[in-house]
Amino acid sequence: MSTPTGFMEYQRELPSDRDPLERIKDWNEFHRMFSEEQLRTQGARCMDCGTPYCHTGMELSGGASGCPINNLIPEWNNLVYRGLWKEAYERLAKTNNFPEFTGRVCPAPCEGSCTVGLIGDAVTIKTIEQAIIDRAFEEGWVVPQPPKSRTGKRVAVIGSGPAGLAAAAQLNKAGHTVTVFERADRPGGLLTYGIPTMKLEKHIVQRRVDLMAEEGIEFVTNTEIGKDISAKQLAEEYDSIILCGGATKARGIGPVEGANLKGIYPAMEYLNGTIKSYLDSNLEDGNYISAKDKHVIVIGGGDTGTDCVATALRHGCTSVSQFGTHAKAPLTRDQINNPWPEFPNVYTLDYAHEEAKALYGEDPRAFSVLTKKFVGDENGNVKELHTVQIRRYIDDQGRKIYEEIPGSEKVWPADIVLVAVGFEGPESTLIDQLGLETDRRTNVKAAYGKYKTNIDKVFAAGDMRRGQSLIVWAINEGREAAREVDRYLMGSTMLP
Template sequence: MGDPQGFLKYERKTPEERPSKIRINDWEELYIEMEKDELRMQAARCMNCGTPFCHSGILINNMVSGCPLNNLIPEWNDLVYRNLWKEAYERLIETNSFPEFTGRVCPAPCEKACVNNLVKDPVSIKSIEYYIIEEAFKNGWVEEDKPSYSTGKKVAVVGSGPAGLSCAWELKRYGHEVTVFEKYEYPGGLLTYGIPNMKLDKKIVKRRIELMKKSGIQFKTNIDVGKDYPAQKLKEEFDSVVLCGGTAKARDLNVEGRNLKGIYFATEFLKSANERILSQFIKSEKDIEEISAKGKNVIVIGGGDTGTDCVGVSLRQGCKSVVQFEIMDKPPLLRRQNNPWPEWPKVLTVDYAQEEYAELFGKDPRLYNISTKRFVGDAKGNVKEVHTVEVEWKQDKTGKLFPKEIDGTEKVWKADLVLLALGFLGPEKYLIEQLNVETDKRSNVKTEEGKYSTNVEGIFSAGDMRRGQSLVVWAINEGKQAAKECNEYLISSNNNNNKQRRLKTL
């Protein structure tokens, strides 16, 4: 522990946000970097607890508590306080392959589980993590990781999101030849196409991809495995396959008028915005379908992070108005008794996009207990209205909650663009079916609990494709664990082959 009284002497500070009225006019990242000395004082607030929940990474009531990567947080906090930045970086990458991603987009379950949270504000763990990795890049400490040997084994990683990248990085470190397949034009998956540039600058993703290429990892883009590249060919050309395709099937809203023009899945909208950013440093071979909110009345249906990102992008594109619907109750300001520390706090939070909207329009764009009944269009088939009704949550005879409509609360909203941010139902099935891989009740790839191998020998899975829609930090962790299990399989396979060759010789 750097300073035994640090948590008493120093107040929590986080990076200052650029003013809303300025940042909505560009796509630059939201925060201003903190000074080194200020970060050292924040690191001094870490108490080096006897039982540090910050890096526990456990599930309590199906909610994560602490870091799923088991980051050695107290250790690198102490090193930062002592101004040993390179040592802090070396400690950080022991567990986290891509701190530049988690330091920007992770919701920081580590901070929610910080013991300081019991009586004061938590340690600014995410901010310290961000600065450690950026300091490492500035000083040239981050290098390609080329193994000194090669096993000669070839592994295909399908999907280049955070799970796929993490898996590929670890497999290369084990000495295998790794090829990553990506159906879009540029690698990165969710990091590239799903997260807006102001939260994760695409130059940061590009920086890591280029480093991985220098390490010898091959990327094959514009290839949708199972469609452009037969599954059988995949099995024939590679010694092992790891499926990291994510949850590509967005949840739809099957109500009257759904087929009208101007209604999109949130992922389509965000992908369109990110492709414009990507066009600055890659030349697209395809026509980019632009979905713009400029001058439009926008309705976002869904109250999660994806819905929030749609609000932020709509503001930057110059929308006329934007409203975000959430069917659930408004969360409380403080933890309820049935949601104690160190559980994930189910409380009301105000994210960057809500702050921006409130500064421009004087209120929160989110409305709770709103159910969408139908869409109405004009003579040309374009959406022009969204009809809603307010609901209250009741229990049926079995105790299950359901939304009951409140009479007299019907309302009609002007709408030129509707974005559906309702979560995801699971991965696409065509590749899974071609490989004869089993799925679970939620249509995700099925593996044994705590395992990443499927029912088909040599085929593994990781990330959202295996566990369902989740956090980037879970995806990175799963990629690492799947790579470890895949490596053990390949080593065992290699030993068995050598044994058979020896027997034949005898």
């Protein structure tokens, strides 16, 4: 333990972010970092629990509780407190291939299950994690570590998001020759195209990809398996295949009047276009959907919708609102329906909501809202959106029922509508070519912990197997799938 009474002596603190009204003028990361002394103080708050729930990685009530990749959190908290930063990095690297990603964009289920959170505020685990890996890169401790020998086995990894990268990294450590195929023009998958640069600057992704390439992993971009290369050809050329293509088939708005009007876009089309244009030309090529001087409505209350809000603000929108069918969360954890160590469902202002509130004076979110119809102008462009307030209850059969509240109808001006209501599952081209079995949600059917599909030598991991989920679950599955592929190829495995 860092200090037995640290959690009583010191208060939880977080670094202050850049001023919202300043940061919306650029696309740079908005977080600041603590000094070493402040980080050591926060590390001292860790209790080094006998049972460290922060690192257990369970699923409770449909959400993550604790770290799905089982980070050795109390150990590196203690090492940071003692000033042993290199040792802290070595502990962190044992379980997490990419702490520079999770330290920035993971929602930190570890903090939700921190034991200190039972009686006070959780340890600032995520901040310490990012500080460890950032320092490791600064000090030159993160260096290429190619395997000493090769097995002669070739593995194809389809998709270069967090699951694919984790699988590739682990299989390369085992000595296999790994090729990662990515259909976009840059590797990184969701990490590159999907998460805005103000949350994760893309040079950080490229830095890791470059490191992996130096370790011997081959990256092939602008190549879609199933179209540019057939699945059959791939199966003939490689000893094993891991499918990590994600759950990229966007869910539509449903049978809503006017949903085919111009100006209504899937959220990822909007985000991806902006990110690519920014990377290609600093937005000078104009190859993106601009929200400048537009009234923007975002339908969907999750992280993707929140990123749309932040992007629209940086475009210079006239107004932006974000709708969710869920009710406004309570200010404190509901100890009956949302007890520790479940991830706490409480009202918070995410970075985009802070920015919109600073600019417009109020939280841009509208809760318990159902979209009734879209109305267009004479040219077929959306101009307004009609909503009604709803209340949700669970019926006798456990189904969620949404009941409209009479008299709560409202009309919103809308020049651009961004639909961010989740994903239906993976795209079917590769699944059909390989003849893969799917589950009821159209995800590739492969048992958790085994990852083997119904087709010999084909494995699946990440969102393509489990559906839309967290980056840490993708890394978890990529690492575990690599272990099973190594076992399949070699008869046994030393991979964790």
